[in-house]
Amino acid sequence: MTPHQKIFAISVSLAIFVVIIALVRNRKLRAEYAWLWLLTGLVVFVLVVWYDLLVALTALIGAVAPTTTLFIFSIIFLVFISLHFAIKISRLSNQVKNLAQKISLLEAGKERSSGKKTE
Numbered sequence: 001m002t003p004h005q006k007i008f009a010i011s012v013s014l015a016i017f018v019v020i021i022a023l024v025r026n027r028k029l030r031a032e033y034a035w036l037w038l039l040t041g042l043v044v045f046v047l048v049v050w051y052d053l054l055v056a057l058t059a060l061i062g063a064v065a066p067t068t069t070l071f072i073f074s075i076i077f078l079v080f081i082s083l084h085f086a087i088k089i090s091r092l093s094n095q096v097k098n099l100a101q102k103i104s105l106l107e108a109g110k111e112r113s114s115g116k117k118t119e
Contacts, residue, residue, distance in 0.1 A: 001051050009048040016041030040077070
């Protein structure tokens with residue numbers, strides 16, 4: 001890895017840390033998700049500093065180049081993130097549906113009870 005590539009990769013990992021901390025401080029990112037992104041920045045930093053680990057992982061999975069290994073792990077990471085958010089969205093959709101049904105029942109009950117009082 002050339003010095004320019006190392007500087008770029010370290011800059012990206014540090015930028016990830018700074019952006020995540022800023023998002024958590026501004027309450028735009030919940031702390032429960034921040035650990036995942038901080039871990040991502042840490043992994044990028046470790047792979048840059050300990051380049052031999054990336055080369056060993058490349059040999060272990062049988063890839064040709066270390067960049068291929070990075071792309072493979074990036075795609076796997078994105079698939080897992082997408083799956084996680086799909087599960088969250090499904091759960092939230094069910095909760096919204098249940099809440100809407102409960103509100104409708106409460107409003108219907110309120111209308112019935114107010115109608116009985118005026119009779």
